[in-house]
Amino acid sequence: MRRLVLILSIFFMLAFGLFACGTDNSGQSNSNERPNDTEDTKQEGDFEVSINVENENENPEVHATITYIGEKEQKNIYHGGSIFFFNIYQVNGDFEHIGGMNEPLLTTTLKKDEVHKVEFDHPSLDELETGEYEFEAIADFSLDKDNYIDNKREITVSKIVNIK
Known part of the structure; x- marks a missing residue:
């Protein structure tokens, strides 16, 4: 892998x-x-996903958003402890943080055209040395609680920033 x-x-x-x-x-x-960056917003089907990295020079703040843009007024999605997995890769170095979660199945109701924001708050953000990093957010969810695998969606967005 x-x-x-x-x-x-x-x-x-x-x-x-x-x-x-x-x-x-x-x-x-x-x-x-x-x-300055790679893809930071992606639309797939009825969903738009984005990643944002602020304060690139000092203690970066990272969050991802998902927005339901379909026809219905709201949509339930099913996921683990968070809608997003967050990963960090040092472009020209050895630092790597691979996100993971081990939680029960949760339900989030997304309202049409309303942004749902998820913060990435992890000690590894404070450990970043000067360099170029790729921040990646993977929205990992299903549209069907009873048939999770066949209705699973993964939408990946990333942004490359220089940490000084």
Whole structure:
């Protein structure tokens, strides 16, 4: 699993690196510019998920949001102790925090177009040294309590930031 994550991370870094090397409207090359982040918002079906990292320079504050944008007035989702798994990877280093939870099945009711925010509060945020980090949030939930596996959804968003 760890090897797969490493291979996928390298692939995405290379892919984003190639797209970042282009030209702007002036015709000047911008290959020395680096994008500030990767994807920070994603919409899949009736759900929009985002990650936000604030105070990048000192004690970062990380949270993820999920918003139901479907046709109904509200939607129940079923998940473990939290809707989100939070992971942190040091881009050019060895630091890695893989989130996990071991809780009973919980229900959250999402109201249409209302943002549901989940904070990532973990001691590892205080341990980050200067460097570049990828913060990842994985919304992991099901739409059916009785048939959890067949109705499971995983929506991943991430953001790369420099910690100074």
